[in-house]
Amino acid sequence: MQSMSRHLFGTDGVRGRANSEPMTAEIAMRIGMAAGQVFNRGDHRHRVVIGKDTRLSGYMIEQAMTAGFLSVGMDVLLLGPVPTPAVGFLTRSMRADVGVMISASHNPYEDNGIKLFGPDGFKLSDAVESQIEGLVMSPRDIRLAASKMIGRAKRLDDADGRYIEAVKASVRGNLDLTGLKIVVDCANGAAYKVAPTVLWELGAEVIPMAVSPDGFNINGNCGSTYPQVLQEHVVMHGADIGIALDGDADRVVLACEHGRLIDGDQLMATIADHWAKDGRLAGGGLVATVMSNLGLERYLGQRKLTLVRAAVGDRYVLERMRSDGYNLGGEQSGHIIMIDHATTGDGLMAALQALSAMLKTGKPASETFRAFEPVPQLLKNVRVGDANAALSAAAVTHAIADAEARLGKSGRILVRKSGTEPLIRVMAEGDDSDLVRTVVDQIIEAIPRVKASA
Template structure:
């Protein structure tokens, strides 16, 4: 069934355009409240359901924070507002406060003109598709009525003052509050949700930190900074002679790193070095790691050489986490930088990932450039382009024919992955192989064929 509101990571879109309108947000709040009340009643819990509500630094966050709060309170849920905090902080605070659910208002790595809404259950995990579809059904079928909630039934909104401090202390505890004074780090907060907490965490662990991207104005989140734009971070690492750099995205659930030489270290490389280190220390349960179809061939080869099993899912950290839970894996993530250390957190967390890499560097006494040598990346070309519709690609005869020819030509030393974005109206063509020139030519060919048929 095609869903109208939810994508692969909650609801996302342009502000004040369907489905990201204030009135829909009110209804989403009411729908969530109705489901929470039902769960509360069936569990014979006392009092009203509690929900943690966070946001990133987008100016539009005020729209959805107020609209969701209105909908939730009108149908009997107490809302605990934590203000601008990372997505993983919301996931952690749900458990810390014993809340029944959580919502994060963010469009993650997208530009400021977009926003989104992510939903979490009482354990801090993103809602499975089944629960999201239930919320969507209530909204679209107009099955919402707050008139049954009297003055004593409606919820209240509370502002939590110590939310930031709780998350800061928890992150530090994942490395046992050990001093990391030997490191000089450049930290790019993407003018996003981590701009207050991430620098403090690093400072309180005695890290010599140079902070950039920490002056949000509501409009500059992810703008030429953060995990999608590491160029400034590279320059700052070299200029400051830092040991490495850390780039977060708008809601800090992603991390991309830069080594002391100014070279980017992506999610695959972070997972590869983490998996090998964790296995050596006996911390990689079942010697298994979970990744998505986007992971580089070089990652699979590195894991095979180190006798580490790899489970592969579709794109989306939610699906990675679901597979981790079903297989008991302790490490998983995406090439894009969602890294999940399931011992500590229920979703991708850029800050916690950075701390775990520092711990590995400290214990091995190796530089980041040395640790990342465990994996030899294959050249990869990724092209993104807008489309007017998400037509079945197999139905495009010319594309189907040429894709098969290219797959044959690449053989075992390359692969093609063409897919639509789950959160945007665009198509992504990814090709890996030994020769960058050849795969660039192939990728442009396939993009041209698809654009001719359905390009925006």
């Protein structure tokens, strides 16, 4: 096997094209062996829970990781297709030493990924991931279990039911959705059973979409990253609201009764206001990312609430929430983290909190979730050879400084390199949309030898 030239773990576990490095059966087995060894502490029988989404390669990765864990003496509980947050919940609930979610989230079926959770149900720290990666790269350091200590594997038949009850329990009081017509798009992914079931059990009239996974159609023209069909169906069926999840159901976007999209920023604003009035918003605000709209910041400020900005990525939002004592956070893309109820983003739980807020206001979705008017925002990507060199070029730093001066306090500039591609992302927002467009283009023109793509 060729050596891997790049680091195994990225910002959200291991991810890549299925059956190509690093997402091969061999590496998956080694990750199982390495993670098993790292968490094989103490004298008790050691246990791992493994969940997956619905993509074809999930079978291969699941079996390979199972073999790896068993070989180092860990017992395996197979959950089958469940949302990512269900793995975090069941890792803790089943007193497991480690949890695994096999998913590439909102990516197409050709990709897959591995996310690991510690015994507390939270995703692993960089330090623990590095420890696992070191063992994957040095398999001779892995200690196989003695013959009589090899682990056993079994399927946990009621994983769906356990998670469904946890989701329903996350909403205060007896949330009654009777009389609401809800379209739910499950992205042919991990929530294809649990999401319609939760909504139906709470009394809603449910119109399910993308609930027939075949291994290939996960996120295919459906789900939170392709909400157009959901928007059409909400209007067509005269529904009160639409809910779109992604392939592993850790993110959500909504559509109001008119088919207009409701993004993560509007969701966080509504939930924060709802919780603050109930006296259960911890930290006096919420944590979002540098990409969240300036309108959200102003909305919270008017209510004496704080917006703390973290780097892009739900793990960075979660780290800031845990360190600073916030219980609500998320991303514009629809990752909503409610730390009192889940250890990671949970699209279904966030949707229930949104529905609870809507019922409390007594207003339709179009009014409930239009908490603020978004400030005009423009993002353009620029492909470069060396992002660090381009960002440090004098012309670029001057252009950024000039843009900041022109926008003043009425806007915001963010220029950063992508964590996954050779791109520089140039984002600006402000009350004057023409000025926003002008300053973005000026910065792009200053970046040497590049081609811009909107």
